[in-house]
Every structure is written in C-alpha cells, then in structure tokens.
Amino acid sequence: MEINIEKVKPSSPTPHHLRIYNISLLDQMLPCIYVPLVLYFCGADNNDDRIQHLKESLSQTLATFYPFAGVIKDALSADCSDQGLPFYVAKVKSQMKDFLQNPNFQFINKFFPREYNIEKQPGPGDSIMLIQLNCFDCGGIAMSIMFAHSIADMASVSTFLRCWAANARGLGFSQASPLLCAAQSSLPQNPSLPAKLIPFLNYLKYSSSGKFVMRRYVFDASALSFLKAQLSSSVASRVNVVTTLVWKCFMEAVAEETSGEDGNPFLMTQAVNLRKRAAPPFPEDSFGSMVWAQKTVCSSPQEKGLTDLVWEVKRGISNIDGEFVRRLGGDGLYEYLEKLRNEMPQQANWLSISSWVNMGLNEVHFGWGKPVWLSGYFTQHSESETVVMGNVVTLLDSRDGGIEALAIFDQKYVAGFEKNDLIRNYARVNPCVI
Structure with missing residues (x-):
C-alpha cells in the first residue's frame, strides 16, 4: 500500500x-x-x-x-x-x-x-x-x-x-x-492507588496465550425480537440478550473442550458507561474513559438457563448506579476496591464483552453518506500466537437494527461455539456486508 x-x-x-x-x-x-x-x-x-x-x-x-x-x-x-x-x-x-x-x-x-x-x-x-x-x-x-x-x-x-x-x-x-x-x-486521579487494587489488572491473571481467531456473528433485528419473545424478556435490552447468549454459548464451548474437568468458574465482564448512571448524571459528551467493568460469575453453563442468566446479567448492571459512582469518589475507595479484589475467584474462564451499540457511530456523516459497516482490529499476527487479551467480544449496531458481535476467541473453542443451537438459530456467521 x-x-x-x-x-x-x-x-x-x-x-x-x-x-x-x-x-x-x-x-x-x-x-x-x-x-x-x-x-x-x-x-x-x-x-x-x-x-x-x-x-x-x-x-x-x-x-x-x-x-x-x-x-x-x-x-x-x-x-x-x-x-x-x-x-x-x-x-x-x-x-x-x-x-x-x-x-x-x-x-x-x-x-x-x-x-x-x-x-x-x-x-x-x-x-x-x-x-x-x-x-x-x-x-x-x-x-x-x-x-x-x-x-x-x-x-x-x-x-x-x-x-x-x-x-x-x-x-x-x-x-x-x-x-x-x-x-x-x-473523580480526580489518585497517584498513590496501588496497582493491586485496579480491577482490570486483576482480571489479566485470567488471560491465557494460545492461537486466537476473529469471528463475526450477526444477530438480525427479527432474530432478536423472536428470541426476546421466547425468553419473555421484553424489558431486557437487545444488548442484554446478545451478551447473555454469547456468554452462555462460550461457557458451553469451554466446558465441552475441557470435558468439564477444569472446575474453574466462568467470569464475564461487561463495560458499563457511567455517564447516565451517576447521580446527578454526567453530561453525555463528558470526555474521558468513563466506564466500569462489571463482573458476573457462573459456576457452570448448567447452573442457569438462558432466561435466568439474562436477568442475572441485567441485575449486575443495575447495581452500577449513583451510589456506586459516589463510593468510587469517596473516602472508602481503597476498602471498596479491596472488597472487589477479594470477591474475585482465584482462577476463572474469562470472557470480556464491550458494547458500542447506541453510541451513534453509524450516524457519522461527513457529507457523503453514513458508514456502511464498522469493524475493529484483528490482533493475531501470523507469526505469533500471543495477544494482548483473548476471548473478547465487541458488540456493534448492524444496519437493520440488529447487533454484530466481533469476537476474538481461542481457536479451540470456536467449533463448539458455532455448533451451539443458539448460534445456529439466531446468528449468521460473517455474512456479506452489502
């Protein structure tokens, strides 16, 4: 080039x-x-x-x-x-x-x-x-x-x-x-904050090396409407539903690959925008990284059905509220972060999910039309098997009102993930964009 x-x-x-x-x-x-x-x-x-x-x-x-x-x-x-x-x-x-x-x-x-x-x-x-x-x-x-x-x-x-x-x-x-x-x-910076209390650095201990591949799954608007009706989850957002479905299919793929013998719980973190959740809310155009990684833990894929898991994910996000943001800026910050650290399992199968849905990226219009597609970056280089962080999913708006999930998965989990009936019934794998 x-x-x-x-x-x-x-x-x-x-x-x-x-x-x-x-x-x-x-x-x-x-x-x-x-x-x-x-x-x-x-x-x-x-x-x-x-x-x-x-x-x-x-x-x-x-x-x-x-x-x-x-x-x-x-x-x-x-x-x-x-x-x-x-x-x-x-x-x-x-x-x-x-x-x-x-x-x-x-x-x-x-x-x-x-x-x-x-x-x-x-x-x-x-x-x-x-x-x-x-x-x-x-x-x-x-x-x-x-x-x-x-x-x-x-x-x-x-x-x-x-x-x-x-x-x-x-x-x-x-x-x-x-x-x-x-x-x-x-929420002013705290130069003396110990690294051991920073949640993201603690999550990194769950990362693993391996051969990772990028996959694209498109959940059409009609498929999501049907799925929400099946789950009786009309009050759950489409992001809640896709997040939960992807996590459940990931858990089942990992359990199948390991024959369920590793005994490690499943940890899912999802990035939550704090702007609207503070009290009073921060302006929507507030600059910075105003997000928090909310965690949900499940002992096994069989522990909860998809409907129960949707509510568990939704409940976890609802805990990120004005009181939560106030504690982050209060005198008890160290004690609160230490409590979160102590709640983390020693080992876990980690999946990290971020949502860029409803952020207006599809509305960016420089004068010659809106974007026909959005994507991220593929981390795997052909000569290397290392990545910054694997088993990561990013959710984006699709053109029909559905959601695209761009996933970076350990290759050994992909076959099990894609043969899951939930993926086969509700998602399309890397379809044509236009």
Missing part, C-alpha cells in the same frame, strides 16, 4: 493553562492500550477533495478536542502542546465492494498505521490518537482510528467523530468545552 503521512494540528493554539491534561480516576483504572475502530464509507467522485476537506475540518475540531492532538506525558497525564494528530492516507488497490462481500479480518490489519498496532501499549511520547484513510480504487474509504484508552473511551470518540462530521458538513457545534473536565472534578 502506498502511504503518505502528515500531522494535523488544531486550527487555533491550545491555551497554555490547558496544555497538561490530567486523567481522572476512571481513566487511571483502565488499560493503557490502543483501541481500534474502522468506519467504511462508499465511494465518491473525487477523493482528493474529500481528503483535503477532512483535514481542514479535523483541524477545526481539534481546537476543542485538543487532547487528541497531543501525546502521552506519563501514566497520569497527557501533553497537549499541539504536537498534531498523525494522519495517514493509504491507497488500496482493490474495490471496497469486493472486500465487503466477504470481509477478510487479516486484511483489516493493513488499514491501521504500520508503526502502531493493538499489541503496542502507548507510552510517553506516543500519540493519543492516529487516523488512517484507506482509499479504494472505487473511491470508497475505510477510515481507521486508534486512540489511547487511558485518555478516552468509545463514547468520547463517537462524540468527537460526530462533531468532526458536523464541521465537515458546515453545521458546526458548540465550542464550549466543559466536557473535558467533568470526570476529573468529580
């Missing part, structure tokens, strides 16, 4: 008093990794004009979202001295429609800057965000974004992308920026 790079800087200098950006307690408790996203847009007549327009509107948007034009300073802060956001443009010698007919997950790796991948942990001097435009011969564009999770979450990036798109269409957006300090004021 032919690749050009330049750095896009904010259209106006970041004020001196804002040039050191201190992360919040919530940011501090999340992994320092790059999070990947790709938005796929259909072709247009002149990509050169589109690219130039995207750069100009990006520069305008970075004047407000200035941390994205900065670099990591240290574990607790970013240097926002307008270093510039690395902006790559790559030429792809193929047709987007051919790629979308049967998405090749290995090929998706090429859509991200070669100097960075999801296995690289951002450190001092590394960019907080990188963008690469992958321009197909047909005029289609696959826009890849990588961002440091210790600075922002996908909700923040979605707000950024929608503001950028509004600027590209000449609509503009509010230039006020209280969104950049909401979490820091309510």
Whole structure:
C-alpha cells in the first residue's frame, strides 16, 4: 500500500493553562492500550477533495478536542502542546465492494498505521490518537482510528467523530468545552492507588496465550425480537440478550473442550458507561474513559438457563448506579476496591464483552453518506500466537437494527461455539456486508 503521512494540528493554539491534561480516576483504572475502530464509507467522485476537506475540518475540531492532538506525558497525564494528530492516507488497490462481500479480518490489519498496532501499549511520547484513510480504487474509504484508552473511551470518540462530521458538513457545534473536565472534578486521579487494587489488572491473571481467531456473528433485528419473545424478556435490552447468549454459548464451548474437568468458574465482564448512571448524571459528551467493568460469575453453563442468566446479567448492571459512582469518589475507595479484589475467584474462564451499540457511530456523516459497516482490529499476527487479551467480544449496531458481535476467541473453542443451537438459530456467521 502506498502511504503518505502528515500531522494535523488544531486550527487555533491550545491555551497554555490547558496544555497538561490530567486523567481522572476512571481513566487511571483502565488499560493503557490502543483501541481500534474502522468506519467504511462508499465511494465518491473525487477523493482528493474529500481528503483535503477532512483535514481542514479535523483541524477545526481539534481546537476543542485538543487532547487528541497531543501525546502521552506519563501514566497520569497527557501533553497537549499541539504536537498534531498523525494522519495517514493509504491507497488500496482493490474495490471496497469486493472486500465487503466477504470481509477478510487479516486484511483489516493493513488499514491501521504500520508503526502502531493493538499489541503496542502507548507510552510517553506516543500519540493519543492516529487516523488512517484507506482509499479504494472505487473511491470508497475505510477510515481507521486508534486512540489511547487511558485518555478516552468509545463514547468520547463517537462524540468527537460526530462533531468532526458536523464541521465537515458546515453545521458546526458548540465550542464550549466543559466536557473535558467533568470526570476529573468529580473523580480526580489518585497517584498513590496501588496497582493491586485496579480491577482490570486483576482480571489479566485470567488471560491465557494460545492461537486466537476473529469471528463475526450477526444477530438480525427479527432474530432478536423472536428470541426476546421466547425468553419473555421484553424489558431486557437487545444488548442484554446478545451478551447473555454469547456468554452462555462460550461457557458451553469451554466446558465441552475441557470435558468439564477444569472446575474453574466462568467470569464475564461487561463495560458499563457511567455517564447516565451517576447521580446527578454526567453530561453525555463528558470526555474521558468513563466506564466500569462489571463482573458476573457462573459456576457452570448448567447452573442457569438462558432466561435466568439474562436477568442475572441485567441485575449486575443495575447495581452500577449513583451510589456506586459516589463510593468510587469517596473516602472508602481503597476498602471498596479491596472488597472487589477479594470477591474475585482465584482462577476463572474469562470472557470480556464491550458494547458500542447506541453510541451513534453509524450516524457519522461527513457529507457523503453514513458508514456502511464498522469493524475493529484483528490482533493475531501470523507469526505469533500471543495477544494482548483473548476471548473478547465487541458488540456493534448492524444496519437493520440488529447487533454484530466481533469476537476474538481461542481457536479451540470456536467449533463448539458455532455448533451451539443458539448460534445456529439466531446468528449468521460473517455474512456479506452489502
């Protein structure tokens, strides 16, 4: 691929008093990794004009979202001295429609800057965000974004992308920026917080090495409606239902592969957006990583049926409320985190699920139509069997109102997972996108 790079800087200098950006307690408790996203847009007549327009509107948007034009300073802060956001443009010698007919997950790796991948942990001097435009011969564009999770979450990036798109269409957006300090004021960072009390670092002990593969499962809106009716779970969200179904099928696949002999419980964590759950709620456009990994434990796949498990998952999320957020910011933080640590099993079969559903990513419109598809990044390199974290599932909106599950599974569990009747009856495996 032919690749050009330049750095896009904010259209106006970041004020001196804002040039050191201190992360919040919530940011501090999340992994320092790059999070990947790709938005796929259909072709247009002149990509050169589109690219130039995207750069100009990006520069305008970075004047407000200035941390994205900065670099990591240290574990607790970013240097926002307008270093510039690395902006790559790559030429792809193929047709987007051919790629979308049967998405090749290995090929998706090429859509991200070669100097960075999801296995690289951002450190001092590394960019907080990188963008690469992958321009197909047909005029289609696959826009890849990588961002440091210790600075922002996908909700923040979605707000950024929608503001950028509004600027590209000449609509503009509010230039006020209280969104950049909401979490820091309510949940300030704690430099003395011991690493042993950070929940995510404790979850890492459940990670394992192996050969991992990416799989894509599409749950159509009609299938989800039918499944909810079967479960008598009309009050459960489609995210609750898909989360539970995927977890149950994963548990059964692991139990089959191990012949149920390892005796380890099953742990599922799901990322919960705290913005609406605080009391009072944080503004929806609050900047940062305002998420919490809620855990649910099950002793075996036979312990609960799917209906009971849906309610168990829903109940766990309901416990993340205003009182929970208040405790995180209170004097009893250490005691509370120690309690959570003590509740964790010594060993477990771990599945991590994140949802990007209802975040507006499908509504990003730069002036030539909304994305026809969204994807992430495939972590497995052909020469390596190691990954940052395996057995991970990301949920995204599908075009018909259903949900797509992009899963990175240990290969030995895939056959058992896909022969499960729940998957066979309610999901399609990597269907054509268009």
